[in-house]
Amino acid sequence: MNKFGTLYLIPITLGESPINNVIPEYNNVLLNEIDVYAVENIKTARRFLKKAGIQKPIEDLTFFEIGKRSESSNYPTFIKPLLEGKNMGILSEAGCPGVADPGAELVALAQEKKIKVVPLVGPSSILLSLMASGFNGQSFCFHGYLPIEQKQRVNKLKELERNAFREKQTQLFIETPFRNQAIFKDILTSLNNNTKLCVAVDLTLFTEEIYTKSIEDWKKETKLDLNKRPCIFLIG
Amino acid sequence: MNKFGTLYLIPITLGESPINNVIPEYNNVLLNEIDVYAVENIKTARRFLKKAGIQKPIEDLTFFEIGKRSESSNYPTFIKPLLEGKNMGILSEAGCPGVADPGAELVALAQEKKIKVVPLVGPSSILLSLMASGFNGQSFCFHGYLPIEQKQRVNKLKELERNAFREKQTQLFIETPFRNQAIFKDILTSLNNNTKLCVAVDLTLFTEEIYTKSIEDWKKETKLDLNKRPCIFLIG
Numbered sequence: 328m329n330k331f332g333t334l335y336l337i338p339i340t341l342g343e344s345p346i347n348n349v350i351p352e353y354n355n356v357l358l359n360e361i362d363v364y365a366v367e368n369i370k371t372a373r374r375f376l377k378k379a380g381i382q383k384p385i386e387d388l389t390f391f392e393i394g395k396r397s398e399s400s401n402y403p404t405f406i407k408p409l410l411e412g413k414n415m416g417i418l419s420e421a422g423c424p425g426v427a428d429p430g431a432e433l434v435a436l437a438q439e440k441k442i443k444v445v446p447l448v449g450p451s452s453i454l455l456s457l458m459a460s461g462f463n464g465q466s467f468c469f470h471g472y473l474p475i476e477q478k479q480r481v482n483k484l485k486e487l488e489r490n491a492f493r494e495k496q497t498q499l500f501i502e503t504p505f506r507n508q509a510i511f512k513d514i515l516t517s518l519n520n521n522t523k524l525c526v527a528v529d530l531t532l533f534t535e536e537i538y539t540k541s542i543e544d545w546k547k548e549t550k551l552d553l554n555k556r557p558c559i560f561l562i563g
Numbered sequence: 564m565n566k567f568g569t570l571y572l573i574p575i576t577l578g579e580s581p582i583n584n585v586i587p588e589y590n591n592v593l594l595n596e597i598d599v600y601a602v603e604n605i606k607t608a609r610r611f612l613k614k615a616g617i618q619k620p621i622e623d624l625t626f627f628e629i630g631k632r633s634e635s636s637n638y639p640t641f642i643k644p645l646l647e648g649k650n651m652g653i654l655s656e657a658g659c660p661g662v663a664d665p666g667a668e669l670v671a672l673a674q675e676k677k678i679k680v681v682p683l684v685g686p687s688s689i690l691l692s693l694m695a696s697g698f699n700g701q702s703f704c705f706h707g708y709l710p711i712e713q714k715q716r717v718n719k720l721k722e723l724e725r726n727a728f729r730e731k732q733t734q735l736f737i738e739t740p741f742r743n744q745a746i747f748k749d750i751l752t753s754l755n756n757n758t759k760l761c762v763a764v765d766l767t768l769f770t771e772e773i774y775t776k777s778i779e780d781w782k783k784e785t786k787l788d789l790n791k792r793p794c795i796f797l798i799g
Binding site: 336345347348349350351352353423424425426428430431432433434435436437438439444445446448449450451453454455456457458459460461462463464465466467468469470471472496525530531535537538539540 | 669685771
């Protein structure tokens with residue numbers, strides 16, 4: 328057996344929900360055994376570690392920034408501590424690292440080097456919305472962001488509707504919060520009236536709302552405001 | 564606002580892992596506010612509730628059995644307590660209710676009746692394996708069980724391999740534990756040598772193993788025994 332450290336994949340809260348609501352106690356125990364983190368955003372990561380009540384001084388920890396601001400050519404440097412026997416954690420901006428989030432590339436490199444990778448339990452809007460939708464959970468597909476250009480987006484929505492219907496496969500996708508209202512409008516105008524849509528907003532927060540309705544019934548709904556709220560859409 | 568109860572979707576441990584490792588404290592608090600459960604297996608459910616240390620006598624709780632042994636024509640009876648204002652919990656056999664598990668149909672009915680549905684955080688082999696695989700988490704598809712008949716299964720595996728490559732979409736599937744070795748053999752003989760496969764076994768247990776390798780490298784691996792161990796396969 329090699330003497331490498333372990334790479335822990337550590338989910339964080341989806342916004343301002345209390346840690347004990349969505350994170351198992353064990354994760355916080357592990358945080359005290361890690362000195363090196365790869366994170367999407369150092370500020371968010373520091374805030375989360377404080378909220379989790381870790382016992383080490385945060386200024387003694389090492390942070391590498393992954394994602395948009397970082398070149399993947401830096402990744403071999405990032406995993407050096409692991410090769411030297413130190414444990415390391417990946418923290419995303421919200422939810423589970425590597426799922427609809429950076430982190431996957433660093434995990435791939437660790438797997439290649441035969442470093443032990445341990446994923447921890449935490450909140451995922453994909454999984455939570457799937458559970459609460461009432462849609463098929465035996466077969467589902469997450470597509471991330473749909474095309475921004477409207478014609479392409481409408482075509483994609485119709486393709487997902489066909490897949491949901493033909494394959495009985497739940498189709499999930501997300502949008503940048505400030506574009507939620509626009510995509511919601513596109514969904515209602517382009518899909519069939521009897522198609523079922525689930526909209527899950529503010530998951531795990533006190534303002535959480537999750538509704539499954541036919542497109543026809545959604546058209547009558549006028550109160551739900553999705554603007555700037557984290558949201559996931561499911562066609563089932 | 565209606566006076567219905569809330570339907571909580573409550574994940575349980577994947578086998579014998581300690582509850583605090585994979586379940587947030589909040590879930591256990593909620594368990595003490597629920598008197599009615601819809602469960603896949605009453606015996607497993609009782610054992611889990613004991614392990615979670617609920618303070619009510621288990622014999623005072625009401626259990627409805629969902630899934631294989633139950634007709635969906637019973638479901639309207641099952642949701643009666645919710646319509647009468649009582650909270651209710653759905654517990655699966657392992658992991659998250661409604662995901663690769665029964666429960667979804669009952670949730671769909673609750674959504675139809677405008678009953679509030681609240682999904683709780685817990686372990687999901689789909690999500691944990693996706694995180695640890697290093698594969699694309701921005702686009703992925705879970706297919707449940709593949710066909711049992713070998714020729715159909717091999718065709719399906721090749722279809723998934725094409726999707727993984729063309730769409731850069733991670734493909735996940737499971738098998739009944741006693742058939743793991745057989746499907747593993749089919750994967751190795753039917754997929755391309757440079758295709759990447761992740762195998763995740765005994766997730767969240769002390770015996771957890773998660774490896775991502777090319778098919779070529781997997782062919783050289785002779786020690787990993789998947790027989791009768793819960794396992795999930797990913798092509799990425």
